[in-house]
Amino acid sequence: MARHKKITYEYSHDGVKQSVMRYAKGVRQPEGWAEQMAERVACVTDKWIADKDIVTEDDLRKVIIKELERLNEDVAFAYRNHDKII
Amino acid sequence: MSDLLSIATIALAGIVQASLQLSLGGLVLLYHSSMGHHRRRKTRYLAKSYIWGALVISFLAVCAGAFLIEHTFQGVIAQEAVFVISGMLLASAIVMWLFYFRRGKQSTQTWLPKSLTRYITRRARATGDNIEAFSLGMLSSFVELPLTLAIYAVVANCLVSTTQPFIALGVYLVIIAVPMVALKIRIKTGRNVAEVQRWRIRNKAFVRIISGSGFAILAAFILTYWGL
Numbered sequence: 180m181a182r183h184k185k186i187t188y189e190y191s192h193d194g195v196k197q198s199v200m201r202y203a204k205g206v207r208q209p210e211g212w213a214e215q216m217a218e219r220v221a222c223v224t225d226k227w228i229a230d231k232d233i234v235t236e237d238d239l240r241k242v243i244i245k246e247l248e249r250l251n252e253d254v255a256f257a258y259r260n261h262d263k264i265i
Numbered sequence: 266m267s268d269l270l271s272i273a274t275i276a277l278a279g280i281v282q283a284s285l286q287l288s289l290g291g292l293v294l295l296y297h298s299s300m301g302h303h304r305r306r307k308t309r310y311l312a313k314s315y316i317w318g319a320l321v322i323s324f325l326a327v328c329a330g331a332f333l334i335e336h337t338f339q340g341v342i343a344q345e346a347v348f349v350i351s352g353m354l355l356a357s358a359i360v361m362w363l364f365y366f367r368r369g370k371q372s373t374q375t376w377l378p379k380s381l382t383r384y385i386t387r388r389a390r391a392t393g394d395n396i397e398a399f400s401l402g403m404l405s406s407f408v409e410l411p412l413t414l415a416i417y418a419v420v421a422n423c424l425v426s427t428t429q430p431f432i433a434l435g436v437y438l439v440i441i442a443v444p445m446v447a448l449k450i451r452i453k454t455g456r457n458v459a460e461v462q463r464w465r466i467r468n469k470a471f472v473r474i475i476s477g478s479g480f481a482i483l484a485a486f487i488l489t490y491w492g493l
Contacts, residue, residue: 200301201298201301201302202301203301204300204301204302205296205297205298205300205301205458206297206300206457206458206459207300207455207457207458252459253457253459253460254459256459256462256463257297257458257459257462259371260371260372260462261297262383262386263369263371263372263373263374264290264293264294264297264373264374264386264462265286265287265290265291265294265373265374265375265377265382265385265386265405
C-alpha cells in the first residue's frame with residue numbers, strides 16, 4: 180500500500196509571486212511584465228485563500244493557472260506542464 | 266564493408282539516436298529553469314556545457330566499444346553478436362512504437378521511472394554552473410543507455426571497419442548534436458520554451474514512428490550486411 184507523506188506549508192504571497200515570476204522569466208517575458216503579472220496572480224490567490232483554513236497545492240495551482248491563462252498563455256502552459264517535459 | 270557504407274551506417278545510427286527525446290527534453294528543462302533564475306548569457310553557457318556533456322558520453326561509449334572490438338575480438342565481431350545487436354535494435358523499435366512516450370495529451374514524458382525523471386528535473390532546476398550543466402548532459406545521455414547501447418555497438422563496429430574513423434566519428438557526433446543545437450538556435454532567435462514544448466507535443470507521434478522505424482531499418486540493415 181502506498182503511503183503519502185502529508186507536508187504542510189504556510190501560504191505566502193511572496194512565494195506565489197516568486198514562483199510565477201520564475202516561470203514568466205523562463206518563457207522570456209520582459210522583467211517588468213513578469214513582475215506585474217506575478218503580483219496580479221499573487222493578489223488573486225490572496226483573495227481566494229482568505230476565507231479558507233487549509234487548501235491543497237493542486238487547488239492553489241489551479242487558481243494560479245486559471246489567472247495566468249487570462250494574462251499570458253505561454254506562462255500558463257509552462258506552469259501547467261513543467262513536470263511533463265521528460 | 267566500404268568506407269561509404271560504414272559512414273552511411275553511422276549516419277543512420279546517428280539519426281536514430283538523434284530522434285531520442287531525453288537529451289532534448291533535459292535541455293528544454295535546463296533552458297526553462299535557467300532562464301527563470303539567471304541571465305540569458307549564463308543560460309547560453311549552461312546550454313553549451315550541457316550539449317558537450319551529452320556528446321562526451323556518446324563519444325566515450327563509442328570509443329570504448331571500438332577499443333573493445335579491436336583488441337578483444339581482433340576487429341571482427343562474432344556472428345552471434347550481430348544477431349544480439351539486431352535483436353536489441355528490433356526490441357528498441359518495438360519499445361519506441363509502443364512504450365517510449367507515456368500516455369497524456371499535453372506531455373512528452375518518456376518511459377523512464379518517475380523517480381529518475383523527478384531527479385533529472387530537480388538537477389536541472391539546481392544547475393547553476395557549467396560543470397553541473399555538463400554533468401546533467403552526461404546523465405541525460407547515460408540514462409538512455411538501454412536504447413542507445415545497440416547503437417553504440419553498431420557505430421563502434423563501423424569505426425573499426427572503416428579507414429576513415431575520425432571522419433566517421435565526426436559525422437556521428439555532428440548528427441547527434443543537431444537536435445540540441447537546433448533547439449539552442451531556436452531559443453536564441455526569439456522562441457521561448459513553451460513554444461518549443463508545444464512543438465514537441467504536436468509532433469510526438471511522428472517522432473515515435475520515425476524513430477521506431479529507424480531502429481527497425483537499422484536492425485534489418487545490420488542483419489543483412491553483417492549477419493548473412
